[in-house]
Amino acid sequence: MIRYLKTFVTAAETASFSAAGARLGLTQSAVSAQIQRLEDDLGCQLFERTGRAVTLSDDGRRLLAQARGIVGAYRAMRGEAGQHGVQAAVAPIDLGAILTVQMGVLPGAVRRWWARGAPPHLNIVPGMSVQLLGQIDARELDVAVVIKPRLGIPSDLKWLTLMHEHYVAIAPKSARGELGDWARDLPFLRYNRRSYGGYLVDTFLRRHKVWVRDGVELDEPEVILRMVRQRLGWSIVPSSLIGAARAAGVRSLPLPGAPLLREIGVLARQSALKRAPVASLVECLVEEAGALAAG
Incomplete structure (x- = not known):
């Protein structure tokens, strides 16, 4: 404060x-x-x-x-x-991360980081990408793992790509037909248009002239997947980190046209990266993302 x-x-x-x-x-x-x-x-x-x-x-x-x-x-x-020569305690690290990253990348990355020694306290802040970008811009976060913003990266920040996630269409296992049939027959569980990931979905629907019956709009792909599993409707979500293509009770389809991707990466303050524990944590995030992609 x-x-x-x-x-x-x-x-x-x-x-x-x-x-x-x-x-x-x-x-x-x-x-x-x-x-x-x-x-x-x-x-x-x-x-x-x-x-x-x-x-x-x-x-x-x-x-x-x-x-x-x-x-x-x-x-x-x-x-x-x-x-008086008082030595400040090792500063904690404030890391923001979207939910899918917290579930998919962060546990393994933290395990790697801990294995390297005794790191400082790590404070994990949840939020949508747009919220976390505002917080890192306000110097409330040292690092944020987010979807790459559509605008440019300020010079005092560094961007490191972790992965490119493909989007797929998902519906309850009992759903018949193809994507057009789902759009006609089922409510659409929409990935929040205010988020970067939801913006990509909205752009795809407009480009391919897919008219949907909006049912629910929410922030998190993992929650959307659970709602689809409960037969509440169909959706288009990024697949890799939530395992949408392998989820029980869910049918998935590739999207038509050019692949729809979201780029997930680390956005870090240049000044924060000069701190060895922060640089080490970022390296572990990169290593864990690479291991997930290879596996």
Whole structure:
């Protein structure tokens, strides 16, 4: 929370989220996200927003002096600790990961990492790719294992591809016919369009003019697979990490046209990769993904 207070003080001093971001080394969206989280935590609005301009609200002006005091006291504490030669404990690693990665890649990768020695505490943060990208952009995460974003990778981040996952169509074992028949006869369990993976599915449906009967829209392919197994409808999901093609009670079909793929990889802060435990963890993620692909 100290980081958010520092961002609040800087934004108040510059009267601009973009200028505050430039001073702190953050994007404007990261500053906005941190201010929003601080406002949620404090239960009040700190800034009045008019277009791109921001001005302190009444609550913001009232709390600014306290925020400056807390930030100043924290800096003083750090200086005092440094003067007395206090050795900071090994910093924990904050790693974000989408659910399919947590289930498919992460257990083996962590086992490899532990085998290399006594690593620091690992804090695993769940979420959709778009959420985790926002968190790593706001410097809340050191590493995120996500679907590759459609936009470019900022220069302060490094991208390492782990795998390319094929999508398949799945339906209950009892379903008859082909994909067009499923679309006509069964409700569609849609991979959330707000996610990168769901965006690919939506694009595929539009391109191939497949009209579906929307039933449920949700974030996680693993949960979708379970719903299909319960005969609630059909879906299009990435297959490898959830084992959709081999799942009991489920029928799978390849998709027509060019292969539909999602690229999963590691997005890490360049500064975080300079820490040996973080670099080692990323190496273990790459090794485990390679072993899964080979097996």
